[in-house]
Amino acid sequence: MNPILLGIIGTNLLISYKAFQDISFFRKYEFHIASIRAGEQIRMLSSAFLHADWAHLFFNMFTLYMFAPVVLNIMGNISFLLVYTGSLICGSLLTLYFHQNDYSYRAVGASGAVTGVIFSSILLEDRLMIFGFLPGSLYGFIYLLSSIYGMKAKNDNIGHTAHFGGAIGGYVITLSQMPILFVENTYMVILLAVPIVILFYLAKTGKI
Template sequence: MNLTITLIALNVIVSLSALYLDQRIFEKGLLRPYRTLRSQTWYEMITSGFLHANFSHLLVNMFVLFFFGIVIEQTLGPVHFLALYFSSLIISSAPSLIRHRDNPNYATVGASGAVQSVLFSYIFIFPTEKIMLILLPIPIPAWVFGILFVLYSVYEGKRKTGNVNHEAHIAGAFWGVVYMVLFVPNSVDHILTVFGLL
């Protein structure tokens, strides 16, 4: 729980400072693939994850991180939790780096990719637990929510409307599951047991 609160505090401090105190923090830390690849500013893959486009963007991400991060931190332990979070910042940045590498005007910020990794690692560990959305207050199994979320993200990503980085969401969700399979012992046996396949 301590690491989750620390990550939330860092996100809040850095994001609000960039939004309301010094715009240079925002410009220096955001992920601009054109700049990142040409100037080798790889740190942007991490720093952009501690910046948010506006207060509501920050609030939603921190709300999700609080509720699922605490559980994942307690379940996996601090080392795996931090490894998952920071590796997902990098993994979820990769699609933007590739797709927008030649677009000098494209930039992205937000902890969404890392937050989705935390959320989907939760879904992987607790697939039958119920998740309820604020806009749709009907409890549904976590694994059903996961499928619906990915389908929605793919659909919205293809529409290419708005400024939400759906590619980062999908990559983060994917990495949350892959991390569990590759690095957390017995995770595959666990999921097979939950669904009565082992």
């Protein structure tokens, strides 16, 4: 396994395990709007290495393990780290923006960063198939639209905003690192941009 990927997965395992054993550690570093607005910005990073339970941790790390090699092989270690950390930060920033007045809002998980890696791999590999049969571009389009719906409905405990922020991060960072994709994968670039534009339109008009 690539040492960068191994390091990220290992760090998530160690920190999440510590949090499973120590609830005070978990509460100290989870994403919590009131605490962040009081000056504890470290939570915007640390929360991405905490998970709700073993299933949550396994799902995120398994997904990362499946999609990361595409980004690593095409863009290299440094650009992969940029996609991962940039998507993590974008997910936290978008979550803070949309929930800034919900002081009780809490969240944990690497989903934003992992989603960024997923979208980066979709842009980089136009023949990528999700679940063995679903084209990556279609998956990305459906995923973003479902995230917009989830953000608007607010009827579950899924961190749709962090997912969406991570997807935007992976999309923008990958294109900034490899602008040739605008020419080589124009269709996919446009398709994945549509729900992003829709999100910002809904936000600007106060409909989400």
